[in-house]
Amino acid sequence: MIKCIIVEDEILAQQVIQSHLQKTDQFELVAICNNALEAAEVLNNQEVDLIFLDIQLPGMTGLNFLRTLEDPPLVVLTTAYAEYALESYEFNVIDYLLKPISFERFSKMVNKIKEGRLFSQEPKEKSNVPTDHIFIKSNSKFFKVNFSEIMYIEGMKDYLKIFTPEYKLITHQTMSDMERLLPPGKFIRVHKSYIVAVPFIKSIYGNAIEVDKATIPIGGSYKEKVMQLIK
Template sequence: MKMKCIIVDDEPLAIEIIESYIDRLDDLEIVATCTNALKAFEILQKEPVDLMFLDIEMPKLTGIDFIKTLKNPPKIILTTAYRDYALESYELDVVDYLLKPISFDRFLIALQKAYKTDKSEPANGLTSTTEGEYIYLKADKKMVKVMLNDIHYIESLKDYIRVKTADKDVITHQKISYLEEKLPDDSFIRIHRSFIVPLKKIESYSSSTIEVPGKELPIGRLYKNKVLDTLNAQNQLD
């Protein structure tokens, strides 16, 4: 079954580029293209849409403000020529953030994330509410709800993991690699064979350590390049 797409951008050339990428793939179908958010809103009321490619800087209504008006939005991939919106986009329920000019390789990466995300069956085994995403972990013979926004870090304890939050420690019989697969990779990063941290909770870092609330954690040798590249890239976006 094809994924139905809509492209929203006030630049005709930007629309053409995404159209050309979609045309290369058999499992995508373009429902409509729009040059402003108001027209896109009309389309969403009439047509079933699975995925929306949405520009941020548009007249009348920005892409970010448009998202906030939607009660049941489709999956969204943001597109923009400006880096300034990257961090704000992470707080929205979007699949990915593409910086123009968009290469086909980067487009495919975003698309893979869209395939993994299913509104009826939350991505990565997580559940979403108005409070944010959460996951249930089995601990002390019961299922414990943990909000992702509350996690300070995750620590491997051989065949167990400790999920540290501000007010509790949840210890569950599980491998850290299993939880790594479940967590959104744009919000969490593995920094060591024994530690995963949420990007939003990082208070400071050096070439060998990362500080989260109340704890300094080591950066593993095998993870160092990826961790520093990710954090340095975020600093550039700031």
């Protein structure tokens, strides 16, 4: 399921997008926000894969809001004004929907997402899927990284830092994509920007986890999952 939020101050537009979402089975609506401030609070406390973002918002425009985000989810812009389309390309949005949004046009957007990175297909031959390592592309090379070597992973926009005891790799990939590739049970998402290898955890205290020499924050929406490790 793709977790999404609607950031829109017009009630009718909120209802239209929500209605379209209900007609598909790929989306989970996490929240409806009336302005950028409400949206920022949701993003700080919950995992969100996709934002339906109105450009004309009270207080701060949708585009200015995007400029404030260090690691934004995927974005679909919604607006009644076609003249913002060119400016929106600066943010690499996946689609630009003009109001009123028809379900036919909305469906085209859904298909675009299906063809992209959010919808991963199950491998036909699971026996060919590596269970102990992954190949990471960094600086035009592919590095073989054993899962047992990874201490933690830090997300930064469209890039990841992968930390091992001996080296650090930077690769062009998303946290959601990486999370799907890691073996379950050995890694835990503790923050929207951090994945931690359970065997490398030294201690858990307050809202932080100690891994090697790093202190990693625990996000509010991930704390219950982290505390289950202690129990």
